[in-house]
Amino acid sequence: MKIMITGGGGFIGQKLARKLADIGQLNQREISRIALADIQQPDPVIASMPVDYIKADISNKSDVAALFSEEVDVVFHLAAVVSGEAETNFDLGRRVNLDGSINILDAAARQTATRGNMPVVIFASSVAVHGGEAPELISDGVELNPQTSYGTQKAMIELLLQDYSRKGFLNGRGLRLPTVTIRPGKANRAASSFMSSIFRDTLQSEHANCPVTRNFPVWHTAPRTVVENFIHAASIPAANFGYNRNLNLPGRTDTIGEMINQMTEVAGPEAEKRITWNRDPQIEKIVMGWRGSFRPEKALALGFAADHSFADSVRYFLEDDIA
């Protein structure tokens, strides 16, 4: 089977590609080829099967048509303009997160119509679809009330994914990712960027700023768990989802203060001393619009993995990204 990952140059895309290359199969079918697509040519991944590295702008329909020029069996659609950037640069976010994602779904639907091979499409949605007029504790079934353009664009694509799945245009599954931390690499323009940098950078002897207070609650998951859950999503029979293909992934609620304490437990007291505490109203406005507590019953019933502690996430980071 051929697998495509949009956003294949991003940190989750790269980790997912490495994991898929490692396990070599999905749903008892051998993975014969992996295509990594991104706005810049993705970094290479060590794999026993051929891997394509494709520079593509998903907001460009002919780029997307080229991505589907060969049949694709499973698409992990991760490409996105991140929350903070989609808020300040509305046109870019709209073009990539809305128009670009529609292009991907339309191309997948076109493959089904023209070749009779209906691809599985795993869509990386976000808990940023929640907020506003919604209870503090988000259970399955509350109205999506995104408070950002990023969250709006994700929620719109969820609806289209659901309808295309119902119509048999594609076999979709939408996963609302908690904040993924500890994210390796450099800070980015996601409003949640600090939720990684205050651990990642300080564990590597650098300073990092925390723009919110210690008691700010974060609904989070580790990169290793997310990769496991993406692969799990591709493995569940469509019928098990019931009506709705979009769901809140499991995660954990910890305050920033609790997370720092667990970092200290695993890696000693030095890192915390490198955190500065300058509040940032713009970041605060966005992240205060998110929710910190979820009850993802459907995802747990479907066998998605949950994180057991942020201490685990610190250990995963040290093992996977520093070692």
Place this chain on the structure above:
Amino acid sequence: MKIMITGGGGFIGQKLARKLADIGQLNQREISRIALADIQQPDPVIASMPVDYIKADISNKSDVAALFSEEVDVVFHLAAVVSGEAETNFDLGRRVNLDGSINILDAAARQTATRGNMPVVIFASSVAVHGGEAPELISDGVELNPQTSYGTQKAMIELLLQDYSRKGFLNGRGLRLPTVTIRPGKANRAASSFMSSIFRDTLQSEHANCPVTRNFPVWHTAPRTVVENFIHAASIPAANFGYNRNLNLPGRTDTIGEMINQMTEVAGPEAEKRITWNRDPQIEKIVMGWRGSFRPEKALALGFAADHSFADSVRYFLEDDIA
């Protein structure tokens, strides 16, 4: 002020135009001009102010740009491909209900950006956004789980309307209309078409088929109430809406059997005898995916009007559409 009605040739568009022409003002500002746009040139409306009748395809961006060539203060966006047709002719529904509505919202946003005059945009959404994994009784705040492409397209535009309002691109208000009955005119390809024809046609000595059983519950509202609520929606200060600009309009729940009884009460027993009862699995599948019971607390708190009985709706029909 200038008012534009898309779908201005449709029965609600025409009734709304007549009502606006009649009252002559909105929010204490004189209505200086009304533009009615539709895919076919709309029928004329008697009015003391100038009325433009425009043939326009909202899925065509240059048609939409032309609609906004002069500043518009209030847009009632009613144009849509109806539920049954959007389900059987997916491409048409997608092009009008999704792409076309995006064009309208983008053009309104462009007016705000280029002329500094932010239009009020009233969007006709639908209770078809509800269904699937949702409680039998729909209260405010349940997840939108449309079970049709029509409902999906409406829900996507609600989200965009909300985000554009939050960003200050336009001043949006989305109304989820109950089934509007008794609809005058001819049967159309809405799955709900029979919910008017079994009254409208039989009251006018014609036969009409009911494809569901007598105990089927309908969440409904009268055309007169809907027109009143559209105008009310344009009159409420934005701040009163709180976070979410989209809401379920008030309506009434009655079974088809109860509605027939009330028709008989108002207009005598002859009409009922002209109803045939042949079930239609395709219609049934769509309308069974809708909900029959709602608790529209937010709309009631905002002063939207509710219907008191279906008998009233029968009387309105006889007064407004037959007389």
